Amino acid sequence: MEISQTQLDVLREIGNIGSGHAATALSTLLQRRIGMSVPEVWTVSFEQMTGIIGQLDDPQAVIYVKVEGEAPGKAVFFFPVESAAIVVQALFQSEETPDLYADELVQSALKEVGNIMVSSFLIALSQFSGIPLHPSVPALAVDMAGALLDAILLEEGTLDEKVLFIDTQIFGIPRIEGQFIFLPGAGSLHKLLGALGL
């Protein structure tokens, strides 16, 4: 689908408001300053998208939440493992290096981070658009970034030539880097833009 400049601006604004709420939620949770970039709206091929996420076999902690409701989609956080470890340390107020791969308590803490951030994002988006949206139970995997991204994008057994998504960089002080991605499902983009009178 062709996106006009106005629609692009609106999507960026959706990203701005939603990601702003998500970053604030993270900041409250961790008691740290969390900043974010101006969201980008990308319409790129799958291959280009992987370039935006990072090296294909870089280990990242990825929290994946499905957006359910009238305009379904996917919300994904990518945290490089070093940043994910710092997030967990801040949550547990502990200096110990967490085992992201096997410790269930660590993993459920990360899922909860994703849950809170996505819920905040969706509340903002629902208020803005008037479309009720809610998050699924979060799923977490710590593995190669490319492997996780292909699993998320190919889940339905189809892949469009171009993928549209809203991309926000999140950074905390000190040393937290992450990326939040919102992928509207087929038809959802139309519905969201329609609800906003575009």
Place this chain on the structure above:
Amino acid sequence: MSNVINVGMADYKTASTPDILMTAGLGSCVGVCLHDPLLKVGGLAHIMLPKANGKTGDNPFKYADTAIALMLGEVLALGGMRGRLRAKMAGGAQMFSFPGKPPILKIGDRNAEAVAEELKHLGIPLVTFDTGGSFGRTIHFDLKTGELRVRTISHGEKII
């Protein structure tokens, strides 16, 4: 000197000894290799989905049922002999699980099945494979030896 040739998603490359073909970060995707052990030529394809279902105008390198045959043609053009070819594959994982919600499609399994089916259809024996599980794989395929090195982050490394 051997070159390491990177194969991107929905793509394939062919090469000959002493080169190494590699593809990084296979999740539900499958890496499939063809090898002629005598001439030491072969190819590696990074398959994303099982079947093109007759979709035209789409990138044929994405699908098991179109990409492998195209790669085969190129391996034969390099001098590979069809009767000598052997295949290996790796990937096809299920990376995420949602509690209480079994995945409907299990796209990783379906990719691996579609690759095996297509190889059978083309009459190329699948000699070994490392598929399934819930972890990503990066693979290196050595044209000199026909060995496929499978690296993971938390499930070790092996050669098949």
